[in-house]
Amino acid sequence: MAPDYGKTFAHWRAKAADPWRDYTNHPFVEGLRDGSLPRRAFLHYLVQDYVFLVHFARAWSLGVVKSEALDEMKVCSATVDALVNHEMALHVQTCAAEGIDEQTLFDATEASENLAYTRYVLDAGHQGDFLDLMAALAPCVMGYGEIGLRLARDKNPDTPYADWINTYADPDYQSLCTSVGTMIDDAVARRIGDLATSPRADVLQNRFTTATALEIGFWQMGLRCQ
Numbered sequence: 001m002a003p004d005y006g007k008t009f010a011h012w013r014a015k016a017a018d019p020w021r022d023y024t025n026h027p028f029v030e031g032l033r034d035g036s037l038p039r040r041a042f043l044h045y046l047v048q049d050y051v052f053l054v055h056f057a058r059a060w061s062l063g064v065v066k067s068e069a070l071d072e073m074k075v076c077s078a079t080v081d082a083l084v085n086h087e088m089a090l091h092v093q094t095c096a097a098e099g100i101d102e103q104t105l106f107d108a109t110e111a112s113e114n115l116a117y118t119r120y121v122l123d124a125g126h127q128g129d130f131l132d133l134m135a136a137l138a139p140c141v142m143g144y145g146e147i148g149l150r151l152a153r154d155k156n157p158d159t160p161y162a163d164w165i166n167t168y169a170d171p172d173y174q175s176l177c178t179s180v181g182t183m184i185d186d187a188v189a190r191r192i193g194d195l196a197t198s199p200r201a202d203v204l205q206n207r208f209t210t211a212t213a214l215e216i217g218f219w220q221m222g223l224r225c226q
């Protein structure tokens with residue numbers, strides 16, 4: 001059963017069922033779960049993901065700019081802090097152990113799948129309002145929450161990717177997913193009332209489904225390096 005990250009997320013997820021399954025059950029994820037993912041592919045992914053997080057920190061910062069309520073500002077600014085000062089540390093530590101320093105990570109050339117995803121999200125926020133931005137950001141936050149929980153339960157005890165799995169299964173990360181989900185529910189209620197009957201429903205759904213497809217592309221990019 002899917003974890004409870006709020007009713008807006010549940011609605012978007014149900015209407016993107018096929019891409020959501022392909023994202024959260026991708027062969028890359030299966031390789032993390034059973035430990036069969038080649039180390040080289042994982043490191044390639046981590047270097048790209050570091051750059052991804054830099055741009056996601058910019059996108060969550062745009063969330064602060066587009067906030068219309070204090071609770072929105074609090075969740076967005078806390079997410080920027082979590083990203084810049086904590087989540088990126090996992091990437092830095094793992095890569096340092098392989099002789100890749102942080103400046104090299106920061107300067108890495110972005111793969112086009114990476115560029116497409118992060119700039120799509122930023123553009124959703126620039127072009128639209130807070131909800132457009134949140135619809136594009138939700139798959140990343142909640143998808144990794146769901147993947148982390150499932151893999152923590154079903155993983156091969158010998159997988160070398162337990163640290164990665166535990167980062168996202170961790171109660172701290174799970175409570176971030178819950179607070180983002182609650183904040184999105186409140187943001188929807190504040191701006192458009194009932195999502196299902198809103199004239200904006202299709203555009204927001206399209207943002208969510210497109211970002212989910214871009215997550216699949218990101219895993220594909222990770223696998224290409226073998």
Ligand SMILES: Cc1ncc(C[n+]2csc(CCO)c2C)c(N)n1
Nearest residue numbers: 049056079082083087140141144218
């Ligand atoms: C491709 C890709 N998608 C999602 C995440 C996970 N993630 C990115 S930003 C963020 C919110 C704040 O922690 C989370 C969970 C990732 N690392 N890489």
